[in-house]
Amino acid sequence: MKCRVCRGPAVVDVRRANANFCPDHFLRFCRDQVDRAIGEFAMIAPGDRVLVAVSGGKDSLAVWDLLLELGHDVEGFYVGLGIGDYSDVSGQHARRFAASRGLVLHEVDLPEEYGFDIPEGSRAARRAPCSACGTSKRHLFDRAAIEGGFDVLVTGHNLDDEAAVLFGNVLHWQTDYLARQAPVLPASNGFPRKVKPLVRLSERETAAYCIVKGIDYLVEECPMSAGNKHIGYKDALNDIELRSPGTKADFYFGFLRRAAEQFRSGATGGDAAGLGRCDRCGSPSEAELCAFCRLVDRATTDRHSRSVPPAPVEIQLGTTRSNEDPR
Ligand code: SF4
């Protein structure tokens, strides 16, 4: 197996590009894919302050590293979800990465600052763990980006993630979701600008990037992921990709090129411009209380078996810097 660029020994094959790469040229391939995605979708402007949502997994650490390599000004934001050892270890990976490079990592701990963890939130709200978790993370990421004055919020969604979400939305003809599925969501009415610079890289490639670059990421799956529909969609797409390399990218980028606009122009709901504000936290909301504040109420009421909701909580961004103990 030889590198397509230099003919030296290759260590990674990228089947959909029909190419093999040596370590250096694979890293360059990944940088080029991210640079291309940023340019193609006008994700980040020069001088933008960028906040990346960091989980300690391969995608968020890879995207943080790649954005730094491309010269962007990036800080990290980590949410402690209270999912037992998984959260403890994921936090350690995020802190170690930041400390080793002298980066700023902001942190919010859900149990400490809001009085509940994801398993409790899921039970109290009678919702799947990933649903309670998604509500919490979206809310906390959005607020951290807005209150920190960042121009862009970056997430580590890769090609596999986006193709799986698209697959699910198409299987169930979720047309409002299809109208909103894009690698860039512009800032609007209290929501920050959100971008996904890894859309041109697969999950396997972001993992390979971390291995080649020596980035120590959390390999274990979240123990609450069982039953997550998107894992099934990913498996189905991987079966197809194995037989027909390139199908995943064709599916996703074909949608963006040929169909996304039609769903956007026919969309009926989800217009952030018409939203009010949450009475408690001020976030954009259709109801008096936003989904996150309602979840806080239900989870903490359940935990303490009392009916009085907790006092409003102001988000406080704790900051870990490289010279602090990374534990
Ligand atoms: S798998 Fe579900 S519960 Fe676990 S971190 Fe992801 S979204 Fe949260």
Ligand SMILES: [Zn+2]
């Ligand atoms: Zn090479």
Ligand SMILES: [Zn+2]
């Ligand atoms: Zn709220």
